[in-house]
Amino acid sequence: MPGTLYLIATPIGNLGDMSPRAIETMKNVDVIACEDTRHTLKLLNHFGITKKLVSYHEHNESIRADELIEMLSKGQNVGLVSDAGTPAINDPGLVLVRKARNAGAEVISIPGPVAFVNAVVVSGLPTDSLFFGGFLPSKQGDRRKRLAEVAAIPATLIFYESPHRIGRSLADCLDILGDRSASVSRELTKIHEETLTGSLSSILERILSANSRGEYVLIIDRERDGQEVRPVSSSLQERVAELEAAGHDNRAALKIAAKEHGLSRSEAYRQLQLSRPGDT
Ligand code: SAM
DSSP: OOOEEEEEOBOSSOGGGOOHHHHHHHHHSSEEEESOHHHHHHHHHHTTOOOOEEEOOTTTHHHHHHHHHHHHHTTOOEEEEOSSBSTTSSSSOHHHHHHHHHTTOEEEEEOOOOHHHHHHHHHOSOOSSEEEEEEOOSSHHHHHHHHHHHTTOSSEEEEEEOTTTHHHHHHHHHHHHOSOEEEEEESTTSTTOEEEEEEHHHHHHHHHHHOOOSOEEEEEOOOOTTOOOOOOOSSHHHHHHHHHHTTOOHHHHHHHHHHHTTOOHHHHHHHHHHHSTTOO
16 A cells, blocks of 8 residues: 655744644654755754655656655655745645655645745735735746736735845836735744735835845735736737837837836847747
8 A cells, every 4th residue: 555645844934833743744754855955954853853854856856756656655654845834835746746646645734834825814915815826937028927917816916036036026016017005024934024014116115225135925915996907918029019000110119118028128129039930
């Protein structure tokens, strides 16, 4: 009979959030797969657990999953943890869960911290319907396109964001979604936990002047009546064509589209040249 795969949530910054059941499960499994063995070893040491660790991260996920499935099919129990929070939530895990299910193994979640759940419950924004979008794309054009795609979803929008991009992402949210109510949380569960609430523009202003560090969760209210949602074309090429169709000459269209996509005019020109059919 196959063993069981346990998805074990671990703290997102406060070791006091490690649940007794998570500790117990880590002690009882045969092996623990983790993103970073050094990081997880510190956690195990803190709780006095000695266990075999194997690395399981985005670069070896597929091959390592096969090895772990082999162990499960021999009846061994496998624990999966990520560096922080719940495995498979913007962390490795999906591949292993699917393969484990296909192999007939049981998959059990040992619940615990998830950054976005904690951020949304302190935001004061509606929790009746939530859209979790993971990380916004790092390239500005892609990010703006994604924001335009989600703009009309009738739910509170939630994104993860890194410290070096939070300002640029908030500026794009403001531009594409309008000045909605929002909330930005950082350092959740840690000593310097902070949540800023208000309009997107006021949060952006405070973030830019504070120069704070930490990983962020960004929560944005759904579209409200009277708020304008600006559609963004799916590509630079399409936007230039749209602007030309609206009467702008090529030079002006390129200038506007470049600005909207956060590119210099020369970079936009270069990208347009590259995207022309037949070009190599
Ligand atoms: N698996 C994790 C979870 O359950 O939330 C998410 C992992 S994802 C790679 C890391 C992102 O989660 C960070 O960039 C940040 O957006 C968010 N995050 C994790 N810990 C956080 C914390 N203590 N405070 C605010 N955001 C956090």
